[in-house]
Structure formats: structure tokens, C-alpha cells
Amino acid sequence: MKRKRAPSSGADPRALARGNRLRRELTGSQYVKGADTGLDPALLPAREMLTEFVWGKIWTRKGVDRRTRSFMNIGILMALNRPHELSVNLRMAVNNGLSRGEIGEAILHSAAYCGVPAGVNAIAVARQFFAELDSEQAKDQPGGRSK
Amino acid sequence: MKRKRAPSSGADPRALARGNRLRRELTGSQYVKGADTGLDPALLPAREMLTEFVWGKIWTRKGVDRRTRSFMNIGILMALNRPHELSVNLRMAVNNGLSRGEIGEAILHSAAYCGVPAGVNAIAVARQFFAELDSEQAKDQPGGRSK
Amino acid sequence: MKRKRAPSSGADPRALARGNRLRRELTGSQYVKGADTGLDPALLPAREMLTEFVWGKIWTRKGVDRRTRSFMNIGILMALNRPHELSVNLRMAVNNGLSRGEIGEAILHSAAYCGVPAGVNAIAVARQFFAELDSEQAKDQPGGRSK
Amino acid sequence: MKRKRAPSSGADPRALARGNRLRRELTGSQYVKGADTGLDPALLPAREMLTEFVWGKIWTRKGVDRRTRSFMNIGILMALNRPHELSVNLRMAVNNGLSRGEIGEAILHSAAYCGVPAGVNAIAVARQFFAELDSEQAKDQPGGRSK
Amino acid sequence: MKRKRAPSSGADPRALARGNRLRRELTGSQYVKGADTGLDPALLPAREMLTEFVWGKIWTRKGVDRRTRSFMNIGILMALNRPHELSVNLRMAVNNGLSRGEIGEAILHSAAYCGVPAGVNAIAVARQFFAELDSEQAKDQPGGRSK
Amino acid sequence: MKRKRAPSSGADPRALARGNRLRRELTGSQYVKGADTGLDPALLPAREMLTEFVWGKIWTRKGVDRRTRSFMNIGILMALNRPHELSVNLRMAVNNGLSRGEIGEAILHSAAYCGVPAGVNAIAVARQFFAELDSEQAKDQPGGRSK
Numbered sequence: 001m002k003r004k005r006a007p008s009s010g011a012d013p014r015a016l017a018r019g020n021r022l023r024r025e026l027t028g029s030q031y032v033k034g035a036d037t038g039l040d041p042a043l044l045p046a047r048e049m050l051t052e053f054v055w056g057k058i059w060t061r062k063g064v065d066r067r068t069r070s071f072m073n074i075g076i077l078m079a080l081n082r083p084h085e086l087s088v089n090l091r092m093a094v095n096n097g098l099s100r101g102e103i104g105e106a107i108l109h110s111a112a113y114c115g116v117p118a119g120v121n122a123i124a125v126a127r128q129f130f131a132e133l134d135s136e137q138a139k140d141q142p143g144g145r146s147k
Numbered sequence: 148m149k150r151k152r153a154p155s156s157g158a159d160p161r162a163l164a165r166g167n168r169l170r171r172e173l174t175g176s177q178y179v180k181g182a183d184t185g186l187d188p189a190l191l192p193a194r195e196m197l198t199e200f201v202w203g204k205i206w207t208r209k210g211v212d213r214r215t216r217s218f219m220n221i222g223i224l225m226a227l228n229r230p231h232e233l234s235v236n237l238r239m240a241v242n243n244g245l246s247r248g249e250i251g252e253a254i255l256h257s258a259a260y261c262g263v264p265a266g267v268n269a270i271a272v273a274r275q276f277f278a279e280l281d282s283e284q285a286k287d288q289p290g291g292r293s294k
Numbered sequence: 295m296k297r298k299r300a301p302s303s304g305a306d307p308r309a310l311a312r313g314n315r316l317r318r319e320l321t322g323s324q325y326v327k328g329a330d331t332g333l334d335p336a337l338l339p340a341r342e343m344l345t346e347f348v349w350g351k352i353w354t355r356k357g358v359d360r361r362t363r364s365f366m367n368i369g370i371l372m373a374l375n376r377p378h379e380l381s382v383n384l385r386m387a388v389n390n391g392l393s394r395g396e397i398g399e400a401i402l403h404s405a406a407y408c409g410v411p412a413g414v415n416a417i418a419v420a421r422q423f424f425a426e427l428d429s430e431q432a433k434d435q436p437g438g439r440s441k
Numbered sequence: 442m443k444r445k446r447a448p449s450s451g452a453d454p455r456a457l458a459r460g461n462r463l464r465r466e467l468t469g470s471q472y473v474k475g476a477d478t479g480l481d482p483a484l485l486p487a488r489e490m491l492t493e494f495v496w497g498k499i500w501t502r503k504g505v506d507r508r509t510r511s512f513m514n515i516g517i518l519m520a521l522n523r524p525h526e527l528s529v530n531l532r533m534a535v536n537n538g539l540s541r542g543e544i545g546e547a548i549l550h551s552a553a554y555c556g557v558p559a560g561v562n563a564i565a566v567a568r569q570f571f572a573e574l575d576s577e578q579a580k581d582q583p584g585g586r587s588k
Numbered sequence: 589m590k591r592k593r594a595p596s597s598g599a600d601p602r603a604l605a606r607g608n609r610l611r612r613e614l615t616g617s618q619y620v621k622g623a624d625t626g627l628d629p630a631l632l633p634a635r636e637m638l639t640e641f642v643w644g645k646i647w648t649r650k651g652v653d654r655r656t657r658s659f660m661n662i663g664i665l666m667a668l669n670r671p672h673e674l675s676v677n678l679r680m681a682v683n684n685g686l687s688r689g690e691i692g693e694a695i696l697h698s699a700a701y702c703g704v705p706a707g708v709n710a711i712a713v714a715r716q717f718f719a720e721l722d723s724e725q726a727k728d729q730p731g732g733r734s735k
Numbered sequence: 736m737k738r739k740r741a742p743s744s745g746a747d748p749r750a751l752a753r754g755n756r757l758r759r760e761l762t763g764s765q766y767v768k769g770a771d772t773g774l775d776p777a778l779l780p781a782r783e784m785l786t787e788f789v790w791g792k793i794w795t796r797k798g799v800d801r802r803t804r805s806f807m808n809i810g811i812l813m814a815l816n817r818p819h820e821l822s823v824n825l826r827m828a829v830n831n832g833l834s835r836g837e838i839g840e841a842i843l844h845s846a847a848y849c850g851v852p853a854g855v856n857a858i859a860v861a862r863q864f865f866a867e868l869d870s871e872q873a874k875d876q877p878g879g880r881s882k
Contacts, residue, residue: 079226100777189394373814520667
């Protein structure tokens, strides 16, 4: 989504840039690259407007800290039945300082409200994400691994 | 739900008692009375098993504090489209120390994920709850009201 | 929805008639009257097509008995978050032979899958429906009431 | 929500103003007044950010005309199970030029995808809205009524 | 689903045939073949009854044109969280004359109502579908490609 | 989840053991092994609490037989849009005595309430599960296969 001119979508360029910075910081630049590279121009307005809104205007607000927003998103995405987005948000949660134990606890709390299938699915999503994290950390620290 | 003997539902009596205490503390004894009085016996097992589970076993866990659980529930109940339960949880949120500003912020954050209709509905629910709260506080403090 | 000619909606007249008979039998003619009387003609095709489909073509099928269909609908309507339709289906469930205890058990089972707010809401819906039923039975049997 | 200064919420003042104008035009100033008057200040940021987004930035876009957006919203709000918002959107649909027949047809189409309970609920919502509309039109045109 | 006799499911043979023709025309015969070939006989009644209903009885109705129905379905399927069906419907949308720009716009509009995760997912679904379309068109027109 | 000591999660050891036995019996020990082996300890409390609740406390209750619970779960999981859990439950349904024809009928009934996309998805899930079952039965009975 590199671009020389103001976005054609009607998004505010500064809010969009601020949003994309935070999006890259929290979800990882690899994720952002995978989602945006070679995107059909017909989908650019949707991408930009949503990035401006949720990243540039909501996540950057004061009043609720990022740790709490990450806790909320675990519950929200379980309730909305969005496993892929949940997985991305677990990485964000770790980047915002949640421990694995806190993530497990947030999943259990949310499962009581969203039902057992939502809980079982979130356990599977977290399980796979923790395995990826272990594998990345093993690569980064060739002499051993730590959580 | 006063009862002399062990619950017939299969709920653990201690977990159920612990759950009902917390439920009464956070939702208010008026709400509990309204929900439980004169309940058809056919519905008692469901009431007891759910109270044991969510109140006696989930909310009483360590690892995530009650403030954070209240933030999560605002998002979860907006996502689940349960306005009545959201209203009860706003009272719990105030009892767990959330300010009105924090509630407004949690609603805005969740609306980005759950969509505008969920946000508009939550604003209406919070608006009515805040008005009830104002009215209760005006009664309690005849010389004035405070938030 | 009394009508002398074939329905203008494209519904098969026999399936529609068969459906309306069963609908009246299971939900009660009072409910049907309330839902259909004075319906704007613009809404007739939707009413007829849906009645033909769910009542005339699905509920009249063999292979799963009506009792089982009523159990299923309690779970489905809790999952779909449709309290009004749930209430109508509780009356149908009683007409299909479910006891109050079975209804309570079906609500508890479904609550584990749909989450505690769905369960709490269904308890409230069933509570009110059982009270209406008590009141109707008290009227019908002036010398006493029975369940 | 009349206000002399820039919104404190971080909303762009021009997009917000543009959004509020369209919101008033399509939902009716009575609805807007009812939703906004006396709103607790804690809820203003959510109100303003959502109004800016959906009204100031989405509905004012070119590329899909308003009639088509109204058709879409009937389906979306039935799928999201938001009867109150559906009712507001039926008024918007009429203001955007949809006939009652087209609304009935859109409800039937959406019911096939969202299920019969969603369809039955939408019929009830539309039925009540059409009755309100009839009553308003009877008041406006004392010599008779027209659709 | 080739068959010499009347369907055993209770579906009207003419409505079913009409529905299957339209289904094949809009989703592509490859999709239909993949979905129906070798289907266990136990699932035939469900396949036939649903095909008769949504294809033979709803999509073939007058009153709302196919282009508008395709716009509606993008919103409905995003709201219902059905990415696979959304993908099939994007192909139908192209066959009904929607441009890629209109699809992008419909996704953005719907995302405001269904929430950012629904929007992000729909962008990913559309992105992949557009890539498939590009690849198909490149095969069809060896001397170049056109949209 | 083999373990020598009482569960650290707060689950009742007997209910948990009873639950795990039934879970293994109905879903198959292969599924349980796949879901539990090597689970990050941070996710153990969620796994244990949910297993205790739904398997140890709900499925083991009297009042509704297992066949009926399996019928209910087909409808509930279609309504909740959880295809993976639906697939696991189809195996449970077969273990609880449902025929393929009854499963097909339950899917059709539920589709009327949950909408056509839910029905089409469930047909695809059942189709794949039946194929797996055929393949397993062909292995078990080298001289032929039976349903």
C-alpha cells in the first residue's frame, strides 16, 4: 500500500499513515505485506477506509490501554466466530504484553459467554499460534528457547 | 433460590453458594430476586448449573481481574447481540470500578469490530442505564447528585 | 390469509393450505390470527412462501418426529438469538408432548453450546411462557389447575 | 449534538456535519432528536465517531446508489438480527424510493438466506412500520390516504 | 443429480429443474458438479428442497432484479459469516454484471454494518476470487487478458 | 490429559474424569488425542473446565436421551456456524444411533431455520464425513462394506 499521493478512498492521509504504522507494529510487517501486496485496486478503498477507522482512529485513542483492548478482542472475536482474526489478535495480544496464561484465562472466560464450541475452537487456534511462536523463538535463539 | 438441601441439579453446593454471593454482589440483589423468585421448578437445574459455572467457577478465578472481565463482557455482549445482558453487565462494570468514560470508550472500540448497528444499540442501552443510575443516585443523595 | 383463489405468491396452494393447517394446530389460532390479520399486501408473498416452505414442506415430512423437531428448535432458536420465536416454539413443544422438565433440560443442554447469556435469556422466556400457561389453565379449569 | 466547537472525539468536523445532515435527511429529524438529546457526555465520542464513519464517510460515497444500499441494508440487518435498526432502515428505504412491494420482496429474498425466523421477524417489523406510515400519511392528508 | 424420475424429496419437479438451470448458469456448471456428484442419497432431499426453494422459487421471482439480489447477497453473506458462500456469490455477482469496483464498494458498505473483521475477511475472499478470475481469463485469452 | 494429580484448573476431578470418558467414547479416542496431546499448559484450565462442564455435567444428565441431544446439536451447530464442531458431532450422532437418513433430515429441518447457506454448508460437511465413514468401514471390513 506504498503510495505517493493522497489515498483515493477518501481516507484522511494522516490517520491512514498512523493506522498503518500501528497495524504493522502490532500484527507484524509480514502479515501486513501478505494482506496488502498486489491487492486489486477495486479493493483499495475498503482496505484504506477500514485501516483508517480501526487502526488510525480507534486503537490510537486514549482512555482504554492496549492491554485491555487485547483482552476485549479475544472475547469479541470468539463471539463473532472469526478464528483467523482471533489468531492475528493473539499475536497482537502478546505484543501488547499478555502472557500465555492470561490468554488462556481470557479464552475460558469468553467461552462461558460464547458457548463451548467457541471455546474449543479458540483453544485450537491458540494452540497452533503458541506452536508457531515456539518455532519462531527457537529460530531466533539458536542456543535454546524461552517463552 | 433459598434452599435447605443440596441442589437437585447436580451443581456443587459450595460453588453454587459462592456463585450466588458474587452474582448478588455484582448485579444487585434486586436483579437476582427478580430473576429467581417463583421460578418454575423445571427451570431450576438450568438456573443452578449456569450460576455455578459462570459465577461460581469462572468469575471467581484468579488470573484476570474483575475490571478487565467487565471490559471484555461489554465487547462480548455487544458481539452476541444481547442488549438485556449488556445492561446488567454495565451495572456490574460500574460496581467493578469502570467509569462512564471507560464504558463509552469500550463501546466505541467494540463497535468497530461488531459493526455500527451493535454500536448504536449499545449507546442506547448505556444511555438508558446511565439515566437509571442518575435517578437512583438522586434518590440516595437527596441534597444533590454525583457521578 | 383466507383467500378464494390460488396464492399470487407462487406458493403451491395445497402445500400452503397444509402448512397453514399445521401452523394453526401447533402455534394456536390466536397467534396465527394476530400475525396475519390486516397484513399489508406487499408482505403476503413473503408470508405465503415462508409458510409453504417451513410448515407445508418441512414440518410435514416424515423421518424425524415432531417431538424431536421441537427439541431441535429450542436449541436452534436459542443459538439464533430469537426469543420471540423461541416463546412461540415452547407452546409448540408443549403441543408436541414435551414436559416442562424436558424443556428445562433442553434449555440447559443448549446453553452449554450457545453460552450463558443465551441460557439466561431462554430461562426468562420459558419462565414467562410457563406463567402464561398456568394462567390459561387456571381459566380453563375453574376448579383448580394442573400442569 | 448541536455544538459550536470542533468535536472532542477526534471526528473530522466536516465529515461529521455532512454525516449528520444525511442521517437527519434519511432517518428523519425526529429519530435523530430522540437518539441524541441529553446523551451522557461519556457516550458522545462513540456517537460522533460512528456517525462520521457510517454517515459521513460510507453513505456519501459514489459507486453504489442509495436505493441499492437500502436493499443491501434490509438483508444485512435481517442477517445481523437487529429489528430496531431494520425498522429505521425501512423508513430510510422508503425515503430512498423503494416501494412497499420491493421491501416485501427484499425481505423474502433475505429470509431464504437468513432463515425463516429472520423472515417472520422482518415481516412483523415491516408490518408495524407500514401501519405507522399509513397513520402518518392519514394525518398529513386529511382528505384521504395514499401509499 | 441427473435423474429420470420425479424427485423423491417432495420438491416440485419443475421448480427444481428451473432452479438447477439457474444455479448452473450463475454459479458455473463446474461448481454444481463438484457439489452434487456422488452425493450420499441421505443428503439428496436436503439438496433438492433447498435448490427448489432458493433457486427455483426465490431467485426466479420478479420484483427485484438479479443485479440488486447480488448486491444484497454480498452484505448478507458477510453478515452471516459464510466466506465460502460469499466466494461463490462473487462469481454470481460478476455473472449478474457487477464490476469489481462495485463489489469493492459493496464490501466496504457492508463492513460498516458487519464490523471490521467481516470486512477484512471479505477483502481476502474477493482478493482470491479476483486472482482466480484473472487466471481464468488469461487462459481463455492467450493473447492477453482483460477485465 | 493423562495426569496423576487433581486438575489444577479447579475442575472437580470426578466430573472431569467422567466427562473425558464420555468424550472419548462419543468423539473417538483419536479425536481426543489429537486435540489434547502437547497442549500448552496455559490452555489446560480452559480445556478441563469446558470438558468438565459440557461432558461431565451436561451430557451425562438424565431427562433427555443422547439420541435427542445429537439431533439438537446438529441444529445448534448449524445455527452457530461451527462446521468443524458439526463434523465431530456427526460422528457422535452415528455413535448415538442416528442413521444417515435421520442426519440428512435433521440438516434439512435446521436449514429452514438457519438459512440456505447454513444448509448448503452442512450438506458439504456431512458429505465429507460420510465419505470418511465409508472409507473407514471399507478398511474394517475387507470383504465388502456396509452402512
